[in-house]
Amino acid sequence: MKFYKVTCITDVELGRPWFYSDRPSRAFGNRLFLIPDDASDAFKRGDDETRFRLLAAVSDPRHDLADLEACVLETCREWEVRGAVRVYAIENSTYRECFGEFTTANRDARKLSQALGAHEFCTLLQEVRCVSEEAIAPMPCDRTEPTRYSQCLTEELKRMGPARHEETGKREAAAPSTQPFLPAHYLIEGMNVHEYGPALDRLLSALAEVGRVPSACALTFDLDRVHGGERRHNSDEYFLSCMNDALVESLEGMALVIRYGTFDEGDAFAGYPYQLLTRLLDALARHPHAVQTVVVIPQGADALKQRIQSRFAVPWVELRRDAAPIAQDMDAAEVRAALEMRARDEGLAPDDQMAALVDERLADRTFSDVRTLYEEWRRDKLTREQFPSYGPVVKQSLARRQAKSASALERLNALVGLKDVKQHIADILARVRMNRELALAGLPARPFSMHMAFLGEPGTGKTEVARLYADILREQRVLREGRLVVRSGASLFNVDETFKAARGSVLLIDEAYSLLGYDDTVASLIANMENYRDEVVVILAGYEADMERLFRTNPGFRSRVGFHLHFPSYSAAEKLEIFQLMAQRARLTVPPETLARVRDLLARGGKRDDEGNARFVRKLFEDACGRQQTRLARNTPAEGYTEETLSLLLPDDVGTVAARPAKSAREELDELIGLGPVKELVAGRIALMQAQKARRDAGIDAPFIPLHLAFKGNPGTGKTEVARLIGRILKEEGILSVGDFYECGRQDLVAGFVGGTAPKVEALFQRAKGSVIFIDEAYALNDGQRGGYGEEAITTIIDQMEKLREDVVVIFAGYTREIDELFAANPGFASRVRTHIEFPDYRVDELVSVLHLMARKQGFTLAQGVDERVRELLERAVGQPSFGNARFVRNLLEEALIAQAGRLAAEATGACVAVGDLSADRLTTLVPEDFTWIGLDQASSGPRPIGFLAA
Structure with a gap:
């Protein structure tokens, strides 16, 4: 689009206003729009003639001026302008100079919009705070005023030179219908308008001179102001929809300057301005020769530059700030002379170090310009002479600055471990490369789905690899932008909007298994994975078993997730x-x-x-x-x-070593009364695990050999206490990381509804990582019901023992015969629980020692004759089916304390004193009469044993 101010002269005197209807207008199809100018300087009456002005807007910026003049004269006749009218001058102008602001009250602007179909253009111009319009000022060809971009600008002006010399002759010969052609567009690095502004003005002037901007009008669209919330009209969606082909067609012949990037920081960027940018660039890409485009971005924003160039695939001339003189293009004497001149200008005396530095850098070519070389010498000199203590800091800083950043693929290969993952990604890139070779050979490519599943435990590198993979795909030109857009399956998100935001990038959905049960979201996800398969690479991440359940919910996953990458836990x-x-x-x-x-x-x-x-x-x-x-x-x-x-x-x-108790767990195990064979077997198994741990400490590859055990024996034989001590030993000696003790029975493992048992068991094993699980009366799981809850619990326990074989120690406890029957019911036990330890019943003498220990722990002493009385009771109880070993002794002691309390109360009453007035010896002494026979049913009840240490 192009705008003109057309000055006309008539040989008769006209009154003001010379038009007699209410601001008339005239449209010639959708190519030309005319309206009289009512500005104060638009009308001038003389003695024998009158000058007046019309405003013109033409859709074709290369409109023939003779045709425009004819249309103006025809319009004057239609408006009945008196006298002989002729066109005096046609001047280039801008939209706002001619038609002012586009508002609901501006009827002229609305007429223009309707006449030329420029609604999107006028809508854009409403945003006066983020859109500005200026006429391109002509500059003399020999004007060489320096700018911060003189080097790049001079090169570009030279490229325009042949076109400039030939333009005059060709312009008249070319027909108005000649299709325009723009050989390149522009990228300017630097957001400071005071720095790039002069270079931009010079560039636009040259472009207008050679006819690449025929409208001589420049429109600046500052998208960073949109981010700042300075838009004032229209909804976001409506304004976004105006970034279309019609807008680009209205801008034909103009220069469009787009400022963007202040708030774009790679993965973090302002979504709405970026949508405006990409939508506008896509429209411009469909009309690459309509609008001379200049994009202004921050300096060093290479990733953003890559995204812009990949979206608008035309040649781009990059204008960067001038670089210092390149030392590699100069000999040593010229470099030294340049450095010495600058040093003297700054009052510094050149020295031998300068010459040595020049020779060194010219030899290894590790610098880029003379300015950098001078700054290095100056820094070294001032540091040596004035701040010698900072010498090491300067060297370290220089080393970091000169270090070259590795490519994303190099950074991936530098990660620890993940050998199979790296190989898988290398294979994918090989397929991409071979498809390009097929295309070059004229053969059809062999497409494949690049969507992936990342399967593994937390902390195995899934997110880091996804981030690097996005960079790799951008560097390999598979994706245009290569950002990593992260969403969590645990938080429901708008799938459609997410895919729009992730176009040209990688979408990582972490904890994707959390989408289970949200069938509509899953269906939308699968549909978008297909619809955007060429623009968005989706990575679904999570635990392997949970992800498998998700994939089973919808068969669409199988055909769309092309690769399953397993991330093993780190050794x-x-x-x-x-x-x-x-x-x-x-x-x-x-x-x-x-x-x-x-x-x-x-x-x-x-x-x-x-x-x-x-x-x-x-x-x-x-x-x-x-x-x-x-x-x-x-x-x-x-x-x-x-x-x-x-x-x-x-x-x-x-980490400080945890303070050990007065007695270590191993010492307490050794001091347990009896249990000689048990101690020997347990010590042997722990010694094996300790040796494996020592090998791992020495850097030797030694697997974690599981210590799953079966404790078999009658109640009260110390199974629970030994299991608890094993957990403490493994923790204290650095074999297990946590060493907690999880005691459970059937009620803790079996759920009361179908499908609830397996998750209950799995949850227990997850909590118990690094610890010991003690399943007491484990035979209760063997309920004999095929497919019942008990069988489900057993199957899940065996499965978890295998999956977490390096993380959990499981100990099964119960009667010998019943435990053997449990293990016989499922062959999976045999290979996982290889060590069976028989806990024998205590002998009478051992049980008497247990009684002494229990009494001493509670602060009581046993009077003479108690041992004989207790031995008599024990001999009577031992061998009976429900005898509880040490449990019987503990209940015997508790009953004795009750009997002692009654006895002391009677003695205090007889002596007419309070119980508290009795002597300490009488209060803490148990006599033979306090110990009486208790039934075996009563002796078998009560809390679990706490362990029995020798005196």
């Missing part, structure tokens, strides 16, 4: 390597003794879900850094903080 050695890499990046020194402490913590078996893999290592590292900083803050070194003290990580920074 102890890999986790140690991750810790070392974190320390290296933080420039921390980790001495061998500290590394041994880290290895000890990481090599322990069993980690809770929130303590697994790299996430746990990061938490361990961050906690270590926190303890180190706290230690340094509390104990300032006498010599002050040095680099060595600030970077040293001590063992206690990683």
